[in-house]
Amino acid sequence: MTPSTLYFSPLLTDWTQPVNRQLSAFNKKVQWQVIDEIQQSPVSSILLVAEQDLQQTDWPLLASRKAVVILDNWRLPASVAWIERGATNCFARHDDNLISWLVSELSRFALNHAERTEDSVLQVIIDAIPTPIFFKDHLHIYRGCNVAFCDSIGFERDNIVGHSVYDIAPKELADKYYHADNQLLAEGGTQRYEADVKFADGSLHEIEFNKAVFTSHDGKAIGQVGVMLDITERNQLIRQLDKSSHTDPLTGFENRRAFNQVIHREFDQLESSVRKLSLMTLDIDFFKHINDRFGHGGGDQALQLISEWLQNQLRDTDSVYRVGGEEFYLLMRDTDIHTAYPFAESLCKNMATHLFTIKQQDIHITFSIGVIEINPAIELENTLDMVDKALYEAKADGRNCVRPVFE
């Protein structure tokens, strides 16, 4: 930033000439730079802006500049309102006090700059903490941060401190932060929420923001401190654990625990819908013989081959679960018994004619199957008992067959 450059908004264009003449009279040589948007002026620069040029979306950026609002007709309430929104000062168009304020600011620039480089004990302490930490004032301007915060967002501290969140984050994200900050300042206390954050190296992180308001001695909110906990690995672990607690490792199918959750959810929805839902229970016949003949490893291989085969027979709306050693449930959505029964018959027939190769030997394997349409008027437990009973009947009737339940 050049200290002797004064940035100004378009409506002040004619007005800058008389001001420039007066500054020259006091040996203050300045350059004038017109800007269309506040963001075109550097943070901490002196910005002179006509009240009519300001949009509400500009307000969050006022406090990160030395923004002076110029009023056509100076009114005390308007002046105070602009200062509360973050403006440094407020003058009437023809107020000579503006000239003395500018002279004083231009003279003090070097001193202020030197003061900003001070290193405090607090800074050393927070820099030693590997978790990103930042603090902002009540106008959403960053007033401090640690090294971990700079590293995570990929900015130097000088490009953060004194800046508005709109200076360092894309508008969409800045809007989100601004809204959350406003809410916290209004409500006080603490705030915790999770959000995805893109770090400087392009990686996406799941972050838990822990923020707290700090107050002046009279209890007024004057800013907030935020700590960003990276919970990406923790969440990945939770998702992995959740998945493995619902998945059978041998076949990759979901297990009985997953089935119980899904069936109860879908059963509850059935009551309020006209959709049909059918359930098939499939049990491999004489699986013990396969283990006896090929060993337990051969039995495992058979289970994997059968699962692959079964998966290939299904429609997109079907889900299969391994609910026991050699027993599977097949949930068929949008399917009534008149469709489910012939489908079960064709599965049974296709399975019996398919050749599986285990340890270089071709064998035939068969299923016994029970099938039922789930009736929302009947207790789910009773339905599950009925379809299991149908499966036992199929076994008792010689296996390799389907027994449907018709009510």
Ligand SMILES: Nc1nc2c(ncn2[C@@H]2O[C@H](COP(=O)(O)OP(=O)(O)OP(=O)(O)O)[C@@H](O)[C@H]2O)c(=O)[nH]1
């Ligand atoms: N290899 C292997 N075998 C399993 C697994 N889970 C269960 N089994 C075996 O599956 C066999 C099931 O035997 P049974 O319940 O008698 O049933 P079956 O031999 O299939 O006979 P029916 O069901 O009456 O036709 C047992 O020998 C179990 O040890 C598994 O994960 N891997």
